[in-house]
Amino acid sequence: MNRRLVVSIAMAQLAARAAVLHAQPARAVLPRIGVLSFGHPPSGPEPDPITGFRRGMRDLGHDDGRNIVLDLRYAEGRPDLLAANVAAFVRSNVDVILAGGPLPLQFARQATRTVPIVAISGSDPVREGWAQTLARPGGNVTGVQVTFLGLAAKQLEILQGAVPALERVAVMVAPAELDDPGVEAGARALGLQLTLLEVRGPDDFERAFETAAARRAQGLYAIATNTVVAHRTRLARLAIEHRLPSISELTLLADAGFLLSYGADLEALGRRAATYVDKILKGARAGELAIELPAVFEFVVNRKTAAALGMAMPQSLWMRATRLIE
Incomplete structure (x- = not known):
């Protein structure tokens, strides 16, 4: 074989290899899910609020860093930083935004009408304006409800069971985050007088507890808006200092020192939210995925807080609890 032929064969082989490499598709960019939280990163013994979502994604075959x-x-706890975070998601073209709570959902909806949003939020999505109907929300938002009319x-009722002489309740809420008509209706049915904080x-916070004391409140009902959840440890401490038995809906607050919590299992909601993200990544439209009501509930009693308040609650209340914090 002469030299000219050898060179020709080698050049042909190089050209063929280059053609094959050119024909191979570029490495796919991994789908990105922007997780929008109003609070602080979990630290120390604090539970990770998206544990359920992480587990749900793994159960569906999605591993962070491997294929998503x-x-x-x-x-x-800063609205300005929340706005900056969601703006960064939109600029970077995330595939889905997971919005945990009223404020993240509000800011996400204001920032985009095209990026799919899966919300873990709300008591009445139609009244709150982020769904046309539960069965077919329309637009770019879907997800799971945290509360519903009647839960308040x-x-x-549970707080009254823990404090049998209860007549006056202080209700803590961030008014820009939530407007729940079920609170007043529930109070009327139980014969309770409400003081809005x-x-x-x-x-x-300090002023709110001073108002509760001035109105001779006997208990605290904290609606679990993002502001309340983000500062749950401080609020639990203030409630104990002011001798107020406290209740809210998320187990995170009982873990932080609230006396009681009753509401949807946040981990279960996270797992359900993962199924929505999975469907959207596979091509489903957010507006065509029905919004779900919570199905699993937890009733948590914090024994340490009861002891700090010097409370001897009815035995029936302890028996009803799904979890006791010792």
């Missing part, structure tokens, strides 16, 4: 990317951003009445941020 979870972009977690925490606003640390149940929570107030509006808190727009941590600077309002």
Whole structure:
């Protein structure tokens, strides 16, 4: 074989290899899920609020860093940082936004009408304006409800069961985050007098508890808005200092020191939210996925807080609890 022929064969082989490499598709970019949180990153013994979502995604075959990317951003209780985080998601073209709570959902909806949003939020999505109907929400938002009309009445009933002489209840809420008509209806049915404590941020907490004391409140019902959840440890401490038996809906608050919590299992909601993200990544439209009501509930009693308050609650209440914090 002469030299000219050898060179020709080698060049042909190189050309063929280059053609094969050119024909191979570029490595696919991993789908990115932007996780939008109003609170702080979990630290120390604090539970990770998206544990259920992580587990749900893994159960569906989605592993962070292998075939998906979870972009977690925490606003640390600051609306300005929340707005910046969601704007960063939109700029970077995330495939889905997971919005945990009313404020993340509100900011996400304001930022985009095209990026799919899966919400873990709300008591009445139609009234709140992020769904046309539960069965077919339309637009770019779907997800799972955290509460529903009637849940507040149940929570107030439990608080009254823990404090049999209960007549006056302080209700803590961040007014820009939630408007739940079920609270007043539940209070009327139980013969309770309500004192509304509006808190727009941590600077309002001390004043709120002073108002509760001035109105001779006998218990605290904290609606679990993002502001309340983000500062749950401080609020639990203030409730104990002011001798107020407290209740809210998320187990995170009982873990932080609230006396009682009754509501949807946040981990179960996270797992359900994962099924929505999975469907959207596979091509489903958010507006065509029905919004789900919570199906699993937890009733948690914090024994340490009961002891700190010097409370001897009825035995029937302990028996009903799904979990006791010792």
